[in-house]
Amino acid sequence: MSRVEFWQGNTACAEGALAAGCRFFGGYPITPSTEIAEHMARSLPKAGGVFVQMEDEIGGIASVIGASWAGKRAMTATSGPGFSLMMENIGFALMTETPCVIVNIQRGGPSTGQPTMAGQGDMLQCRYGSHGDISPIALVPASVEEMYSLTVHAFNLADIYRVPVFIMADEIIGHMRERIEVPDKVQLSERKPVIDPTHPFRAGCDLIPGFPTFGKGYAVHVTGLTHDDRGYPCTTNPEMHEKLVTRLFNKVESVRDEISLFETINTDSKVVFISYGAPARAVEQMLHDHPEAQIGHLRLKTVWPFGERCLSQFPNAEVFLFPELNLGQISREIERHTRIPVISIPKIGGNLHLPQELWEITERYL
Amino acid sequence: MSRVEFWQGNTACAEGALAAGCRFFGGYPITPSTEIAEHMARSLPKAGGVFVQMEDEIGGIASVIGASWAGKRAMTATSGPGFSLMMENIGFALMTETPCVIVNIQRGGPSTGQPTMAGQGDMLQCRYGSHGDISPIALVPASVEEMYSLTVHAFNLADIYRVPVFIMADEIIGHMRERIEVPDKVQLSERKPVIDPTHPFRAGCDLIPGFPTFGKGYAVHVTGLTHDDRGYPCTTNPEMHEKLVTRLFNKVESVRDEISLFETINTDSKVVFISYGAPARAVEQMLHDHPEAQIGHLRLKTVWPFGERCLSQFPNAEVFLFPELNLGQISREIERHTRIPVISIPKIGGNLHLPQELWEITERYL
Amino acid sequence: MRHELRLSGFGGQGIMLSAVIIGRAAVMYDKIFAVQTQVYGPEARGGASMSAVIIDSIPILYPKVREPDIFVIMSEEGFLKYGKGAKENSMMLIDSSLVYSRPGTPHVLIPATTEARRVFKRDIVANIVMLGALVKVTKIVTPDALEKAILDSVPKGTEELNLSAMKLGFTLAGG
Amino acid sequence: MRHELRLSGFGGQGIMLSAVIIGRAAVMYDKIFAVQTQVYGPEARGGASMSAVIIDSIPILYPKVREPDIFVIMSEEGFLKYGKGAKENSMMLIDSSLVYSRPGTPHVLIPATTEARRVFKRDIVANIVMLGALVKVTKIVTPDALEKAILDSVPKGTEELNLSAMKLGFTLAGG
Amino acid sequence: MSGDDWLRKDRLPHIWCAGCGNGTVVNCTLAAVDEIGWQRANTVFVSGIGCSSRAPGYVLTDSLHTTHGRAIAFATGVKLADPSLNVVVITGDGDLAAIGGNHFIHACRRNIDLTVICMNNQIYGMTGGQGSPTTPMGKLSTTTPFGSVEPAFDLTELAKAAGANYVARWTGFHVKELTKAIFSGLSTKGLAFIEVLVQCPTNYGRRNKYRSVTDQIDYMKTHSVLKQKADRLREEGNELPEDTIILGEIVKRSLPAMGVRK
Amino acid sequence: MSGDDWLRKDRLPHIWCAGCGNGTVVNCTLAAVDEIGWQRANTVFVSGIGCSSRAPGYVLTDSLHTTHGRAIAFATGVKLADPSLNVVVITGDGDLAAIGGNHFIHACRRNIDLTVICMNNQIYGMTGGQGSPTTPMGKLSTTTPFGSVEPAFDLTELAKAAGANYVARWTGFHVKELTKAIFSGLSTKGLAFIEVLVQCPTNYGRRNKYRSVTDQIDYMKTHSVLKQKADRLREEGNELPEDTIILGEIVKRSLPAMGVRK
Amino acid sequence: MRLVIDEVRCKGCNLCTLVCPYRIFKPGTIANRKGILVPVTDRPERCTNCRLQKIYGRTLCGMCQMICPDQAINWVNEEVYEPHRVVVED
Amino acid sequence: MRLVIDEVRCKGCNLCTLVCPYRIFKPGTIANRKGILVPVTDRPERCTNCRLQKIYGRTLCGMCQMICPDQAINWVNEEVYEPHRVVVED
Ligand SMILES: Cc1ncc(C[n+]2csc(CCOP(=O)(O)OP(=O)(O)O)c2C)c(N)n1
Ligand SMILES: Cc1ncc(C[n+]2csc(CCOP(=O)(O)OP(=O)(O)O)c2C)c(N)n1
Ligand code: SF4
Ligand code: SF4
Ligand code: SF4
Ligand code: SF4
Ligand code: SF4
Ligand code: SF4
Numbered sequence A, B: 001m002s003r004v005e006f007w008q009g010n011t012a013c014a015e016g017a018l019a020a021g022c023r024f025f026g027g028y029p030i031t032p033s034t035e036i037a038e039h040m041a042r043s044l045p046k047a048g049g050v051f052v053q054m055e056d057e058i059g060g061i062a063s064v065i066g067a068s069w070a071g072k073r074a075m076t077a078t079s080g081p082g083f084s085l086m087m088e089n090i091g092f093a094l095m096t097e098t099p100c101v102i103v104n105i106q107r108g109g110p111s112t113g114q115p116t117m118a119g120q121g122d123m124l125q126c127r128y129g130s131h132g133d134i135s136p137i138a139l140v141p142a143s144v145e146e147m148y149s150l151t152v153h154a155f156n157l158a159d160i161y162r163v164p165v166f167i168m169a170d171e172i173i174g175h176m177r178e179r180i181e182v183p184d185k186v187q188l189s190e191r192k193p194v195i196d197p198t199h200p201f202r203a204g205c206d207l208i209p210g211f212p213t214f215g216k217g218y219a220v221h222v223t224g225l226t227h228d229d230r231g232y233p234c235t236t237n238p239e240m241h242e243k244l245v246t247r248l249f250n251k252v253e254s255v256r257d258e259i260s261l262f263e264t265i266n267t268d269s270k271v272v273f274i275s276y277g278a279p280a281r282a283v284e285q286m287l288h289d290h291p292e293a294q295i296g297h298l299r300l301k302t303v304w305p306f307g308e309r310c311l312s313q314f315p316n317a318e319v320f321l322f323p324e325l326n327l328g329q330i331s332r333e334i335e336r337h338t339r340i341p342v343i344s345i346p347k348i349g350g351n352l353h354l355p356q357e358l359w360e361i362t363e364r365y366l
Numbered sequence C, D: 001m002r003h004e005l006r007l008s009g010f011g012g013q014g015i016m017l018s019a020v021i022i023g024r025a026a027v028m029y030d031k032i033f034a035v036q037t038q039v040y041g042p043e044a045r046g047g048a049s050m051s052a053v054i055i056d057s058i059p060i061l062y063p064k065v066r067e068p069d070i071f072v073i074m075s076e077e078g079f080l081k082y083g084k085g086a087k088e089n090s091m092m093l094i095d096s097s098l099v100y101s102r103p104g105t106p107h108v109l110i111p112a113t114t115e116a117r118r119v120f121k122r123d124i125v126a127n128i129v130m131l132g133a134l135v136k137v138t139k140i141v142t143p144d145a146l147e148k149a150i151l152d153s154v155p156k157g158t159e160e161l162n163l164s165a166m167k168l169g170f171t172l173a174g175g
Numbered sequence E, F: 001m002s003g004d005d006w007l008r009k010d011r012l013p014h015i016w017c018a019g020c021g022n023g024t025v026v027n028c029t030l031a032a033v034d035e036i037g038w039q040r041a042n043t044v045f046v047s048g049i050g051c052s053s054r055a056p057g058y059v060l061t062d063s064l065h066t067t068h069g070r071a072i073a074f075a076t077g078v079k080l081a082d083p084s085l086n087v088v089v090i091t092g093d094g095d096l097a098a099i100g101g102n103h104f105i106h107a108c109r110r111n112i113d114l115t116v117i118c119m120n121n122q123i124y125g126m127t128g129g130q131g132s133p134t135t136p137m138g139k140l141s142t143t144t145p146f147g148s149v150e151p152a153f154d155l156t157e158l159a160k161a162a163g164a165n166y167v168a169r170w171t172g173f174h175v176k177e178l179t180k181a182i183f184s185g186l187s188t189k190g191l192a193f194i195e196v197l198v199q200c201p202t203n204y205g206r207r208n209k210y211r212s213v214t215d216q217i218d219y220m221k222t223h224s225v226l227k228q229k230a231d232r233l234r235e236e237g238n239e240l241p242e243d244t245i246i247l248g249e250i251v252k253r254s255l256p257a258m259g260v261r262k
Numbered sequence G, H: 001m002r003l004v005i006d007e008v009r010c011k012g013c014n015l016c017t018l019v020c021p022y023r024i025f026k027p028g029t030i031a032n033r034k035g036i037l038v039p040v041t042d043r044p045e046r047c048t049n050c051r052l053q054k055i056y057g058r059t060l061c062g063m064c065q066m067i068c069p070d071q072a073i074n075w076v077n078e079e080v081y082e083p084h085r086v087v088v089e090d
């Protein structure tokens, strides 16, 4: 069962979080993500949860991590400048394996840039923005419906893999209103139980340790320092560091093909578009307007970890065309994985690629 | 003329800054960069400059940007956690084209990680860590001597291109002491003069506008918002944003081969090492220990912008071997530019690759 | 049946709300598809606010309005910024109480603000008057759907007022 | 002539300073090459501190000590952590006042701390005593260079004391 | 008023809403700056992000519109690097006291020679009306839809406890007094902090049942008491109503200061 | 002392230097926590980064060792998400008042039900002795080689101005009084802030001519005055020497608080 | 001196109507092209600024100008309108 | 009850020597293997804690234990040494 709504993307994101059992929101207002906070401020108290507007984004993500350890599904939402401020504590969440969801409704950067215009300029930042070697998960919704469903999914991934999961939407998807079928119930995962309480950070062969929620008697020590299986600092032992950080990296990277979600159209095409977020809508429109051309389309719903398997879905591909609302960020990643030319179609400033514009570029390759 | 000293890398960095005319340091202590701040605290007052220990790294970089607009050559120094905190204001410096130098003495990350151990885990962060599309300059010293000379160079590049320039050293180079020949005089560049005071942000064909120092009557408005040539906000005009951000990006990217510094050895080799920072010393030792093997070596002194021309110095290369103190960060960039296999030799935890270890790997490819 | 609708006026007139009501009417009650977008941005405060709705019987892929065929214009600046370039065979509804210019393209004049003030002593419902007129003229959604969507969207206690405004719009548009 | 030297003791003994003095002596006065490194890390506080120096007549490429051939050990923990695995043909200088263990490899016992206390009433110069002994035994730098480097490095007003300590070291090492 | 010469006239009208109090504070600030005789060429305005922080963009001097909350830290760099510059920071309650609270108290502690003017509209105006650290308890905002449950800061008390040399509070209605207070602030060696309560009809007033701008001004008029009087009343054992706005000079002293021109 | 049961004995000896006052504060804290009857399973210790912030790593409860300066923000999340947990924050002067100053004043403003214990050694111990916002003027550190020129914070005044319900100051010598103050803090609904002056022989004492730990303790003993006495002396018109350390309860009140267990 | 409201700048907030001791500003009733009701001035010659500024060489009163958040109130020198000035000074 | 200094934990700071009203702790003179001068106890049976804790069932004095930053001072129950206890209780 489901019901139809006419929601804004940001509303759908907040409602998805609530449906996923999110009961803590800590954040700081910033355009164009603010509607998420505002929706949570209204809804969480009614759902028995807690909304807190912190003094800044650093505090926002800190409170979310704290709440997660207290056993709550917890999230924050922000945009570029706030995202930049969160980078240190995002690293802490990765190092301490704290499940949480961080929504970035991307606007035009760098700096304060264009607060009300759409961009996808933070796609590499979410991968590389915190110091040290990290590997988070990032999802990219392209519709109001996906703002809902991918948010639910983000909470599940966060709990399963014990990592921060990013929703890397853009202002267009966050602010537009459209039809959404809201399911009555969503599927929820749980955090793994602790196996060996004396070694709470010891992981099995899935590389993921159980979660020792605060208040349950585990007396767990959680630190952002390099730590051993007990959670105790051990900062000058190279082997221990290598073991820990490699595990943190691999627990996500080794299952990247499982985590990575994508949709394909016309997989036997020679000309293949790759896209995510709002530009995917332009590509879809173009494909719709030119059914005769049989153009391929790979729409990414997960960008990080990047599961290169998605590229092999297009065995005949001779060129990848990749419109992004940035100067070609994920195109750079694709270039690493293929010998086929990757043509970046960058667009910044807030406008979305026009289907017509994409068609004109396509024609050159047909 | 020159004199010989036995200096720590961090001392050489601070002395390089002083020689380059740096007269403002704003920062916040963090291992393993603190010696730079401490040296500046002692030396700047004597040189007629100002040292200020700010309340955090955000304030540190902010004060440096402010000082730069007040006409001073200005710098800060930090390590991973502090670097993460600076990301927002680094974006501001890029957007407002503020010359400044930011030193990151890299330690083991992510998070608080290993405060006293060496790492190179922030190499992609310095490129992608701030939101939006940015293109800063990053230099990587591999000796105490280069801690000095590249710091001087960093100030020159910052002033010439009006960008923040990073010194991405590592704990090993920052903390080790070795012989350095200190020149009596260093070559200094200047900021370009303002051409059209009514359009202070209008750039010529080099894409770099002149610098309207505060207090000189320009009445310049400096904003991190998207702005026009006068410096006035104009945040909803896509064309203006595109023009601005593309210029900021291209003023560095279009001259990347000029900016990029590197050293080559045995350019006709089939097996070629690429390295930067401390691992370069391991590679050099290995080459020294095995002169018969005629192994190639490309040592990067500039990593960003990445000038791919350096790769073509090795026309016979069949494999690139790339030891880094991270999980293979710059290797990822190399993969974009070549079809030759790039073998990443990652090492994390604080130890430096052993020459012997590198040799064993090399042997597989000889 | 794709229609691209653009609404413009100044801040406080309820332009955004109007767009949402139309979208809601289409999606929730006419069971078709709609996408609503709008211009944010501080510049919109003093100047012209703009919102857009696409309506279609099939799912909407491209979410941005490319060439509107229907306009609702409620301020002079809104006309200059968002209405002037209207394409030939488009239809424009103009609040003639506030907009002085007229396009060379088909248009209908609705003195919404004056009439709202006269009839209800409340300028604020002028946008609903315009909506009534819009639906009457263009039939992009059914009057029934419009009514339900208005009832969903307006503050408690103002339902009657707003429905009367809608009906006034029907009337002014010659209904 | 490459030598790899490792010094260890506990915090406050001046292990780091010793290493710097040796490096300085080599580079600034003997005009050869040296690289000095050390272990930072909070664990070093209570436990053993360690510093290392490489000395060579040609530029030093690899900056880390791989297999030290000379040791200066000034605490029991330092011995256990950094001295125990000394390679066969290495030389170890041991402050016999503080270190109980003895290696199976060549070593010289210098009661540096006891003698520093006895002669100067200042434990703190034990490290300089050890340096004197080190140079006497291994000749990695010239005594002249050592003397100059010590004068460069010690606090004003303590020059005489430190030079006497150095000479005491020479003597204790059989000079 | 020759304060007018200090305006970037080519940028007017400004982006502030009709009736927004920010413009009034700009008038008073420029009048004071003009009166004290500062030159445009050696005066710098610095701000963060927010409606209020747009002010320097309308002032015809070197002006630095920085990142949210960081204005004072940038200004610290400007002032220390060149103490011959006169530096004024314009900020909002969110910019200064939410995200920027730390730079604020540290600048007060250092007592650095800046004048900090906070346009306190008790709300985040720019982002559409979220609660701020100065939103009074019980008041409505988009993030306090059931009334704020967090106590509000008294910014002047904070500035005082942190060490500022000059601290005052006025409202956007008290234009003469405000101008004088800013003048005193500019003359003070060390940190001067002037809090100005201003109306934000769009995002605060509207939600908190002020039907018009003038209503809100009326409220400020009728609920404010001069500090001297408030002190006297309290000494006499009277309790002031919770929502009393205390106006006037809160502190004036000459503790050691940093960055003062030599 | 059964506070001993609260220790992670497998991690002792701890990393603190000989004579460092931090260990003493841990003793007093655990004694108070034990006395008030909290259970290990529902008590959480939170800290930032610094020597002082290592304390939770030695306490056998759930413990969250966070990023530099952010302890209180993390603790806010823990406490609001599950008010049935008792949350104690242990922090240093740098952690709390330099980088973490904003979270500190905001927690005081919100008056959130935490107990914050600051081990104030007036220096950055962990990073080797840089000046902190509480380093007294004129004192030496590696970044104030010519003596600090910046005024120092009075942390208790800040906490008070920001709105905390309980504020006290003691030293690492006054173990009984400190234990009592922490006990009062734990009992307080709302934010309790206890500042403890502690000796850092390695990085503060050594540079500022305290020849031994006991010298520094002596200094604290001889330069401190009880608040009541200080108030009385001041009322009588006496000026207290600049370097007087005021000890005791600075504030105890019951303003509205957040996150209190229901 | 003559009192003028700059229609380009005025946003119709009516703050000027609140502060003038002579009640020289009255809320406007007719919207201009931007939809703004610019106040109308009622016998502005009563304004102390208009009357005495030239004589004393400094701003008198000036409350309306000071509070006008849109920098819309100004006095213009009317050198060319000498007679006017005389009238105003009546 | 018997007063013990845990040599593994003690770092020789001498704070205990400062606070004991009975001057039971004296600065150590011989360094242990870690180079630490652990204080020596001088007739610890004079300690109020040793003497009366068992009787009153609560900590008496305890200043040394409380101030010892290294958690090195403890009282151990000596069930096996019954006679000792009697002596101490003298
Ligand atoms: C790091 C960061 N976080 C959030 C924002 C979004 N933001 C812009 S202005 C503002 C609040 C401004 O409030 P205030 O300082 O009171 O100014 P006002 O608009 O009320 O004058 C916020 C949260 C931002 N620009 N940067
Ligand atoms: C973001 C960040 N900046 C700087 C540091 C380095 N750092 C670690 S501890 C510390 C100071 C600690 O001072 P304080 O809180 O007083 O603790 P203490 O060591 O004196 O007990 C600093 C600056 C860090 N870890 N993270
Ligand atoms: S939103 Fe409020 S503060 Fe911002 S300009 Fe409008 S009235 Fe002023
Ligand atoms: S450095 Fe200072 S604060 Fe840190 S452990 Fe040592 S004595 Fe304590
Ligand atoms: S105060 Fe200024 S903006 Fe407001 S109505 Fe009067 S003239 Fe117009
Ligand atoms: S200057 Fe004074 S008297 Fe003249 S119009 Fe303005 S408020 Fe009225
Ligand atoms: S106080 Fe504790 S650590 Fe210090 S000397 Fe006494 S027993 Fe040892
Ligand atoms: S408990 Fe008291 S009396 Fe007993 S040894 Fe300790 S300080 Fe002395």
Ligand SMILES: [Mg+2]
Pocket (backbone or CB within 6 Å): E050, E092, E093, E094, E119, E120, E121, E122, E123, E124, E125, E132
């Ligand atoms: Mg505000």
Ligand SMILES: [Mg+2]
Pocket (backbone or CB within 6 Å): F050, F092, F093, F094, F119, F120, F121, F122, F123, F124, F125, F132
């Ligand atoms: Mg400290």
